Amino acid sequence: MSNRPIYLDCQATTPVDERVLGAMLPYFTEHFGNPSSISHLYGWEAEAAVKQAREILAAAINATPEEIIFTSGATEANNLAIKGVAEAYFQKGQHIITVSTEHNAILDPCKYLRTLGFDITILPVEKNGLIDLSELEKAFRSDTILVSVMAANNEIGVLQPLAEIGAICRDAGVLFHTDAAQAIGKIPLDMQTMKIDLMSLTAHKVYGPKGIGALYVRRRNPRVQLAPQQHGGGHERGMRSGTLYTPQIVGFGKAVAIALLEQDTENQRLTHLRKNLWEQLSGLEGIHLNGHFTQRLPGNLNISVEQVDGSALLLGLQAVMAVSSGSACSSVTTAPSHVLTALGHSEQLAYASIRFGIGRFNTTAEINSVATHAIATIQSLRRQPLLVIESTTYTDS
Ligand SMILES: *Cc1c(COP(=O)(O)O)cnc(C)c1O
Numbered sequence: 001m002s003n004r005p006i007y008l009d010c011q012a013t014t015p016v017d018e019r020v021l022g023a024m025l026p027y028f029t030e031h032f033g034n035p036s037s038i039s040h041l042y043g044w045e046a047e048a049a050v051k052q053a054r055e056i057l058a059a060a061i062n063a064t065p066e067e068i069i070f071t072s073g074a075t076e077a078n079n080l081a082i083k084g085v086a087e088a089y090f091q092k093g094q095h096i097i098t099v100s101t102e103h104n105a106i107l108d109p110c111k112y113l114r115t116l117g118f119d120i121t122i123l124p125v126e127k128n129g130l131i132d133l134s135e136l137e138k139a140f141r142s143d144t145i146l147v148s149v150m151a152a153n154n155e156i157g158v159l160q161p162l163a164e165i166g167a168i169c170r171d172a173g174v175l176f177h178t179d180a181a182q183a184i185g186k187i188p189l190d191m192q193t194m195k196i197d198l199m200s201l202t203a204h205k206v207y208g209p210k211g212i213g214a215l216y217v218r219r220r221n222p223r224v225q226l227a228p229q230q231h232g233g234g235h236e237r238g239m240r241s242g243t244l245y246t247p248q249i250v251g252f253g254k255a256v257a258i259a260l261l262e263q264d265t266e267n268q269r270l271t272h273l274r275k276n277l278w279e280q281l282s283g284l285e286g287i288h289l290n291g292h293f294t295q296r297l298p299g300n301l302n303i304s305v306e307q308v309d310g311s312a313l314l315l316g317l318q319a320v321m322a323v324s325s326g327s328a329c330s331s332v333t334t335a336p337s338h339v340l341t342a343l344g345h346s347e348q349l350a351y352a353s354i355r356f357g358i359g360r361f362n363t364t365a366e367i368n369s370v371a372t373h374a375i376a377t378i379q380s381l382r383r384q385p386l387l388v389i390e391s392t393t394y395t396d397s
Pocket residue numbers: 011012072073074075076103105150152153154179180181182201202203205211212213397
């Protein structure tokens with residue numbers, strides 16, 4: 001294990017915490033019942049476990065348990081929120097507002113809705129990655145039905161001002177959805193004070209298992225209507241049919257419970273590690289911080305590096321650290337990150353970027369060796385003539 005690269009890609013995914021795994025295991029074997037089985041003990045046990053996880057999640061975001069709809073992750077939650085609102089409210093209006101730096105699980109459903117005749121406004125961001133609230137206000141129309149702005153960006157870690165956006169949307173009588181896949185367990189999320197109507201969550205960015213997430217759907221003031229995107233047995237108040245995945249749900253609840261308990265001390269520790277890393281790296285010339293300096297996830301550092309080739313940089317780091325870069329490629333083409341180009345970066349700076357996602361299991365010693373190796377790699381690449389390497393390295397989250 002010790003020869004494996006240091007994992008610093010916690011915005012892509014995180015390992016399952018042993019405590020989470022421990023809570024999940026009995027629900028694969030001994031307590032394997034279907035939570036919908038109401039006629040025997042097996043079903044009751046599973047139902048009780050799901051109920052408990054639902055209560056933990058609801059309490060974590062100041063919502064009620066009935067407002068939590070389990071999904072397979074944040075991608076599904078985003079699709080359900082956006083398409084579900086579009087379908088339920090299209091007679092009221094067909095205009096949706098979102099932001100250029102959103103995850104593709106927001107942008108792509110919006111682009112799909114465009115093909116059905118919906119009108120999508122994609123707001124730009126400022127150089128620090130934050131939206132301009134006056135731009136948002138200007139974008140409202142009488143037929144606007146939904147605003148979707150993410151809580152924490154998966155590439156640059158920037159935290160959008162949720163409470164301010166929520167207040168603006170509520171005043172305008174428009175539903176507010178936020179993709180909080182990166183935010184749950186890391187920053188406070190309060191559905192009442194932030195006036196959030198729909199919120200997407202996932203477990204695997206917060207030391208829970210992959211394949212489980214949730215959509216918070218407000219039940220009163222206002223009561224959000226949602227057209228289901230998956231029909232069947234009528235689970236989850238009819239909004240998302242399919243047998244509930246008890247072990248994953250238990251793990252999700254446990255992961256969020258642990259994260260909340262440790263949030264304050266962990267955030268201090270991560271902020272310290274991130275600052276340490278930034279201080280060392282920014283000792284070099286030509287290093288740019290991507291995203292707001294302080295209004296960001298504690299564990300996220302994203303930098304662009306002048307005078308190096310992006311692929312060569314990633315290649316030079318790979319043996320020592322697992323990080324991602326701003327060159328998100330599909331299987332055929334390599335395109336610079338849409339988030340980094342939205343900040344106004346040149347292609348070179350967008351490509352030659354590194355996202356460090358520091359997490360629960362990283363240590364000071366690891367951060368120091370990462371800094372040392374990254375600095376040495378950048379210096380060595382800068383001494384070589386710029387060579388462009390075709391790379392198939394790919395990261396996305
Ligand atoms: C990871 C991520 C998603 C996708 O979540 P899954 O649970 O993997 O489907 C969506 N939005 C953001 C901001 C993310 O970071």
